[in-house]
Amino acid sequence: MATITKTQSGTWKAMIRRQGWPTTIKTFRLKRDAEDWARTTEDQMVRGLYVQRSHGERMTLDKALDRYLREVTPTKKSSTAAREAHHALPLREALGRYALAAITPDIVADYRDKRLATISPQTGRLLSASTVRLELALLGHLYSTAIREWGLGLTINPVQHIRRPKPSEGRNRRLTGDEERRLLAACDEHSNPMLGAVVRLALHTGMRQGEILSLTADQVDLDRRVVRLSMTKNGSARTVPLSRAAVDVLRDALTCPLRRGSPLVFPGEPKRGQAGRENPERGPYVINRVWAHALKRAGIEGLRFHDLRHEAVSRLVERGLSDQEVAAISGHKSMQMLRRYTHLRAEDLVEKLD
Incomplete structure (x- = not known):
């Protein structure tokens, strides 16, 4: 049964105690509202339809x-x-x-x-x-x-x-003219050779920035010419085949003295601990700032690091690999994700038709 009492502040408190249900309390400004709520709530309890909404309220x-x-x-x-x-x-x-x-x-x-x-x-x-x-x-x-x-x-x-906004069209920025030459030259001018190696590996493999920077030496098999990725953006592990150019980049990176025994292929600077002491733990190489400086030196605008992945996948399509083969290398889960690359095939077919 419901008990309705007036509080010291002048409001009305409705309390329902019913066997099999938690004690339910709610406060109202008017007594009539308290009575209506108690009546409705008890009816829902009898029919087994009552849902405790007080926490959500x-x-x-x-x-x-x-x-x-x-x-x-x-x-x-x-x-x-x-x-x-x-x-x-x-x-x-x-x-x-x-x-x-x-x-x-x-x-x-x-x-x-x-x-x-x-x-x-x-x-x-x-x-x-x-x-x-x-x-x-x-x-x-x-x-x-x-x-x-x-x-x-x-x-x-x-x-x-509600209606969700339509997703934005995917970027289709590619390297044009001599942008690749200028970009690599600007990266090579940087004091840390890892920047040029990271950019070249992205162009050769289509790997994401996070996949490259978190790469460890035990994931690289230069003899079999593959890289095994266990943690990817979509959560699925994959094995990336390596071209000869990619193998050369990784071989140089693995023997680079800047690694100083780090398990990472592209480690960052050692962290500083208390009192300025060097911490042996090293995180991945952080390239956001140096990437922006390289673009500025090369005079390139509107290019993001992820556009290198688009460039790499587009080149795989241009070489005649099937959609399934490209997806196995790039890690795209659906063929729809590769749709923006397929227009390159149509352009290549024009010469064959003639």
């Missing part, structure tokens, strides 16, 4: 993001974890004060539209649809986790009921 999105980043994000790869912490910031700013139960599809849709109309301070351009999709993906998975595992009494995932 009390937990804000800000607190939910804290729990998600603390419990769920650490189970993912470090790159994904860093990206999710970044994408959580605009969600906190716009929706952090909302209770989870109060966020409806129309609120999420309004957030989507405002984000798509936001100018990025880094680029000075509108945020890409891909960025907004990643933010919505984080919010959607948070709700899925809260519904399945946290027991907050949420009944719907609001992100599942």
Whole structure:
């Protein structure tokens, strides 16, 4: 039975104690509202339809993001974890004060539209649809986790009921003219020969930047001319065949004195510990800044390191490898991911048709 009492602050508290159900309490401004809620809740309990929603009504999105980043994000790869912490910031700013139960599809849709109309301070351009999709993906998975595992009494995932922005078209930037020569020359001018080796390996193999920089010596088999990757972006291990040029690059890298016995093929500078002492642990080589300087020296604009992967895969297609062979080398999981490279085949067929 429900008990309704008036509090010292003048509000009305409804308390329901029923065998087989947890004690349920809710406070209302009007007695009539308390009575209506108690009547409806008891009816749902009798029919076995009652869902405890109080936790979802009390937990804000800000607190939910804290729990998600603390419990769920650490189970993912470090790159994904860093990206999710970044994408959580605009969600906190716009929706952090909302209770989870109060966020409806129309609120999420309004957030989507405002984000798509936001100018990025880094680029000075509108945020890409891909960025907004990643933010919505984080919010959607948070709700899925809260519904399945946290027991907050949420009944719907609001992100599942809105239209997602269409993904941006994939980049198709390739090296043109003498850009490759200028780029490699600028990299070779750098004091650390690892920069040129990393860039050449990306062009020869199509490996991602993270795959190259995390490469260890025991993953490289120069005799069989393969590199075995256990940790990749899509989570699937793969073996990358090496051309003779790639073998030469790796052989020079493995014998480079700058490695100083590090298991990494491309280690970074030794870390400094307390009192300026050198820490023997060395992380991967960090190339973001030196890559930008190399592009500036070479006079090349609009080129990202990941575009080297596009260049490498495009060259594999131009050499006549099948889609399955290219996917086995590059690690693309679906043929759709290779669609933007297939137009090269059509151009090559023109001469054969004539």
